[in-house]
Amino acid sequence: MTFENLLYAVEDGIATVTVNRPRALNALNEATLKELICCFAGIRDDDAVKVVILTGGGEKAFVAGADIAEMHALDAVKAGEFARLGHRMTAVIEDLSKPVIAAVNGFALGGGCELALSCDIRLASENARFGQPEVNLGVIPGFGGTQRLARLIGKGLASELLMTGDMIDAVEAHRVGLVNKIFPAAELLPGARKMAEKIVSKGQVAIGFVKRALRDGLETDLTRACAMEADLFGLCFATADQKEGMQAFLEKRPAKFTGK
Numbered sequence: 052m053t054f055e056n057l058l059y060a061v062e063d064g065i066a067t068v069t070v071n072r073p074r075a076l077n078a079l080n081e082a083t084l085k086e087l088i089c090c091f092a093g094i095r096d097d098d099a100v101k102v103v104i105l106t107g108g109g110e111k112a113f114v115a116g117a118d119i120a121e122m123h124a125l126d127a128v129k130a131g132e133f134a135r136l137g138h139r140m141t142a143v144i145e146d147l148s149k150p151v152i153a154a155v156n157g158f159a160l161g162g163g164c165e166l167a168l169s170c171d172i173r174l175a176s177e178n179a180r181f182g183q184p185e186v187n188l189g190v191i192p193g194f195g196g197t198q199r200l201a202r203l204i205g206k207g208l209a210s211e212l213l214m215t216g217d218m219i220d221a222v223e224a225h226r227v228g229l230v231n232k233i234f235p236a237a238e239l240l241p242g243a244r245k246m247a248e249k250i251v252s253k254g255q256v257a258i259g260f261v262k263r264a265l266r267d268g269l270e271t272d273l274t275r276a277c278a279m280e281a282d283l284f285g286l287c288f289a290t291a292d293q294k295e296g297m298q299a300f301l302e303k304r305p306a307k308f309t310g311k
């Protein structure tokens with residue numbers, strides 16, 4: 052797949068998607084949103100891709116938000132459409148059965164923070180900065196930030212970030228659970244790749260079920276969520292990966308998963 056505003060590469064089952072508008076700190080304009088939706092739809096349909104790493108081009112930013120230059124002249128109807136396009140982008144990432152690791156290599160602000168929030172795992176470079184500065188512009192987040200941020204770090208901390216527009220650094224983001232690990236800048240992508248390789252080595256049907264159980268289970272009550280988990284657990288026993296995984300354990304050898 053080739054794009055104007057994205058770089059795309061696949062190696063050993065790991066796709067790397069790079070939002071590549073470094074002169075605008077990788078801000079998301081309409082064209083880039085559409086390309087991200089198209090790119091993740093392609094990944095969904097490509098059996099060769101098992102795990103995705105999402106990062107930003109250049110050394111300064113993951114994504115510094117929606118493109119303010121493009122957004123400032125929108126009317127209410129067009130702004131609503133733009134927000135819905137952003138929701139399509141986050142949905143295609145969340146609905147993907149394959150894990151998406153955000154490698155946050157600088158500013159992740161506004162729509163950029165919301166993009167990272169839609170990923171399964173967030174890793175950060177030491178120079179990463181997170182924030183929802185929309186109130187500085189007289190607007191609120193439009194790509195799910197009010198919802199996903201509060202679900203991840205709690206309502207109190209989310210309220211502070213959303214109402215002050217303050218940025219937090221990687222250490223604080225790690226402390227509050229917004230990122231899983233921090234790396235020196237040069238080690239971020241190798242670190243993300245190492246994690247991706249570990250995930251690729253597992254049974255991919257089970258990985259997809261884990262993602263589905265987390266995504267759907269956290270949106271319902273515990274009783275229903277556990278019932279859904281039991282159904283998915285049962286379904287695992289219809290897969291070759293379950294047979295191979297347990298047989299390999301009993302034979303004291305590494306499992307050779309086929310993703311079936």
Ligand code: CO8
Nearest residue numbers: 075076078115116117118119120133134160161162193194
């Ligand atoms: N949109 C467009 N251009 C941007 C953006 C952006 N979000 N961020 C940076 N740029 C551009 C700058 O305009 C500048 O361009 P130029 O060189 O042509 O002047 C270039 O990138 C470099 O930026 P700076 O010179 O400002 O770099 P600094 O290191 O001085 O500052 C900052 C870096 C702090 C990241 C600063 O650029 C900044 O504050 N950017 C804006 C951050 C922001 O407010 N993001 C939130 C945007 S709103 C949003 O994301 C809402 C999402 C939901 C939308 C819902 C639909 C309606």
